[in-house]
Amino acid sequence: MSKTIKFIQGNEVCVEAALYAGLNFFAGYPITPSTEIAELLSSRLPRIGGKFIQMEDEIASICAIIGASLTGNKVMTATSGPGFSLMQEALGYAVMAEIPSVIVNVQRGGPSTGLPTHVSQGDVNQARWGTHGDHAIITLTASNHQDVFAITVDAFNLAETYRTPVILLFDEVVGHMRERLVIPEKGEMALVERLRTAVKSGVDYHPYLPREDGRLPMSDFGGVHRYNVTGLAHDMWGFPSGNPQVVHGLMRHLIDKIQNNAAEIARTREYYLEDADCILISYGSSARSSLHVVENGRKRGERLGLLELQTLWPFPAHIVRERCRRAQTIVVVEMNMGQVLEQVKLAVDRPERVFLANRMDGVFINPTDIRNVLRLIQGRGI
Numbered sequence: 001m002s003k004t005i006k007f008i009q010g011n012e013v014c015v016e017a018a019l020y021a022g023l024n025f026f027a028g029y030p031i032t033p034s035t036e037i038a039e040l041l042s043s044r045l046p047r048i049g050g051k052f053i054q055m056e057d058e059i060a061s062i063c064a065i066i067g068a069s070l071t072g073n074k075v076m077t078a079t080s081g082p083g084f085s086l087m088q089e090a091l092g093y094a095v096m097a098e099i100p101s102v103i104v105n106v107q108r109g110g111p112s113t114g115l116p117t118h119v120s121q122g123d124v125n126q127a128r129w130g131t132h133g134d135h136a137i138i139t140l141t142a143s144n145h146q147d148v149f150a151i152t153v154d155a156f157n158l159a160e161t162y163r164t165p166v167i168l169l170f171d172e173v174v175g176h177m178r179e180r181l182v183i184p185e186k187g188e189m190a191l192v193e194r195l196r197t198a199v200k201s202g203v204d205y206h207p208y209l210p211r212e213d214g215r216l217p218m219s220d221f222g223g224v225h226r227y228n229v230t231g232l233a234h235d236m237w238g239f240p241s242g243n244p245q246v247v248h249g250l251m252r253h254l255i256d257k258i259q260n261n262a263a264e265i266a267r268t269r270e271y272y273l274e275d276a277d278c279i280l281i282s283y284g285s286s287a288r289s290s291l292h293v294v295e296n297g298r299k300r301g302e303r304l305g306l307l308e309l310q311t312l313w314p315f316p317a318h319i320v321r322e323r324c325r326r327a328q329t330i331v332v333v334e335m336n337m338g339q340v341l342e343q344v345k346l347a348v349d350r351p352e353r354v355f356l357a358n359r360m361d362g363v364f365i366n367p368t369d370i371r372n373v374l375r376l377i378q379g380r381g382i
Contacts, residue, residue, distance in 0.1 A: 017152035027064035092131030118362030276305025
């Protein structure tokens with residue numbers, strides 16, 4: 001059977017992948033530069049029996065997908081910086097109530113309304129710490145359309161596996177650039193479906209009692225079981241509890257189910273790391289310029305390598321540490337003030353050897369920008 005090949009925008013790739021993964025409910029509010037996701041799904045979802053709702057704002061959007069997920073649907077919303085800010089309280093609710101969901105943030109310049117039509121990667125730390133309190137989160141990204149497709153499918157799989165919201169942190173360049181996409185055939189990529197409880201009707205059901213493997217079976221809300229859902233600290237029945245032992249156990253569960261599986265969640269791309277003296281670390285569209293610098297530099301005999309991060313949270317510190325152990329210099333390439341830079345410095349053995357090549361002015365960082373930083377480092381004799 002011949003493959004389906006398209007030449008499309010990154011935002012459309014996200015739509016294709018979400019539908020492939022089984023998305024059947026989307027609620028959102030248009031915002032540049034993610035609007036194409038909502039626009040396309042408003043047409044595509046009803047054709048396959050799914051539901052699309054344009055909500056009055058981003059707060060209502062994430063609340064709508066939380067409710068739809070509880071009733072058994074695979075769900076997604078899409079937004080950009082200002083809308084993502086509005087979603088943070090409900091994002092924390094989804095973390096606490098353990099509700100599978102996918103939130104797409106196609107980043108633009110900020111803060112506030114910032115630069116609506118220009119690129120940025122300034123929401124990395126917001127994705128990790130935007131909602132209050134101790135918590136863990138999964139955040140994924142990609143730099144090319146084939147990987148956007150795979151990472152989007154991964155997001156749905158991880159949301160179902162760990163009963164958690166998953167953030168897809170793309171950026172304006174990835175969202176709006178056009179590129180070739182080969183759509184996998186049905187069944188070619190593994191899909192994780194909702195793990196539903198085997199507890200029968202009329203039997204005591206514990207909605208927050210994990211199995212031995214840590215996974216938490218669900219029962220569709222409004223179905224055969226009656227149970228409580230709350231953003232408050234709660235016991236295994238879902239009812240609020242201030243008991244220190246119960247709260248401690250809940251917090252450990254919420255964090256450990258993700259942090260203890262960080263190695264399984266980690267996704268990276270590695271280029272020419274075997275002999276690299278200088279390693280670039282990048283992600284999203286910045287990784288495209290980084291790869292260009294590496295491949296052209298190696299043609300001139302420069303021992304450059306690239307570690308492209310596709311999992312931003314939980315931060316793959318173990319991979320960064322191991323892959324960069326022999327490097328003389330490490331240059332983090334990103335379009336912000338150094339949000340991943342700080343994580344890399346914490347991960348490596350010699351943080352004084354870590355440098356930043358960045359832009360934060362709404363202009364896409366290009367290979368010349370990166371080469372200028374490399375020349376500056378070389379000029380200092382580092």
